[in-house]
Amino acid sequence: MHSWERALTKVCDIYFQSESKIEWVLAGSAGSVLQGCDMIPGDIDIYTRDRQAVEEFAELLKPFSLKTKSESPHGDNWLSTYEEPTFTQTFSSGSSWTKGRWVIEGLK
Template sequence: MVISDKLKVLPDLKWAVVGSMASVIQGCHINPGDIDIWVACEADVEQVVNCFREQLPEDAIITTIEENWVSSLTQPTVTFQIDRSDWTLGRVYINSVKIDIAYAVIREMESYIPGMGLWENGPDIGDLIKFISVNESVIPVVPLEVQLQTNYLRGIESRIAAITDKFRTDGYDDALLRYCLEQHHYKKFSDDFKK
């Protein structure tokens, strides 16, 4: 994978593939729209963007977060707020594939409370990252158990079904699932899984 090869120059970087591509890497049958990269601290976003300097334009016409915004040499990252979360984002394209590199944190939340719904892009996933061998690379990914919560929150039934199918064939970590899911989502998953 091109991304992991590029990021080898940052051996201390803590990162993971999140979003739909993480599901694909773990064997789910879905079509990812882009590649989302989680990093453990805000300064890492710019470091990762700099690994793709040859793809960056000198300057970007759009300077605020929009679908068309892209990192540039003069503005490698952008910061913004969504609801109660603060984001730092970098965006690059490789062969027309969008790669978003993000650090995000929820304001006024010191640490995750189990059973309240673990946020896939939040700082609390750092200790849960798993490593998947793909061809000659080892790719860090957010576990499917965490992704299930995200997809329940977003109401993406097709991805819930794809993750559930993968759990049916390969099993899952029930303790991790209880930790990650909101309690009512865990009950729904358990009821649906038995059918």
Template sequence: MTAPWTTVLARVAEQLNAHGVDWMLLGSAATALRGAAVVPGDIDIAGRTEDDIVRAAAILPTPQSAPADGPADWISTAAAPVLHFGGAEERWTFGRWMIDGVKVELAHIDAPAVDGLMLETRSPLVWAHRQNLDCHGQPIPVVPLEVQLVTMIARHQDARLAATLAAVDPAALDLPLLRRAIADKQSEDPTLALPEPIRTLAAVGGLP
């Protein structure tokens, strides 16, 4: 049986790809698409630029208006297709849609302080390492697994990390990229502790 979120992802991907939006799948949906035994709560997508989010908002199914009691209930509408929030250190351009009961969120985060770090979501460096997967015949650009593993560690997503490592071939990992992602995250968060499976993987080639 096809999971509803995969059908929605394929529809969204078809629209984004057809209109030249530069995008990348993140979060639990990216993990599940790799075969990990996780059920996505939503579909998280990054846009490479602020303009990519604005253009996506112009092509995704957007109602004329929608009630919202607060930010958690806000969705993109024709009158307000995107939100801008944050400050000089981290500025967001954000859109949210409910498509056939599946929440889809698109965001671009401008965070100049981490431009030189290999971090998921906030760093432009990660875009050069996107990995392509397939969903119902649609090409899906996905955040590099090596960088996403480090995000899971930083967010203490132990169950997701274990499910991901069980689903992927460790021999296929780009170890230099994994070590770079670890080092860059530790430069931002010196308290980051590596679980044994990642420490073992990363140690191949010299990371202590």
């Protein structure tokens, strides 16, 4: 089993054991693999309907959050922490995207 499969299995186990009602979809390369594409994903992208759902997912994944705030700005190396489990990025178009990022089974 690849690290992305172990990470996705862990996330799904946590989600289903929580009996949460968060609406989410698996996107990106992991979603493509599940649809039959031949590749090995480098990460797992989970999209939710809104910011509140991202925050609820962050609570479920809290065991994977760093204990202290990341020293990296909100860039490629930023990771979710207890203090800052999510961040909202606003684009010049005015749209925004709230996200969290964890390392699970060695995969971001």
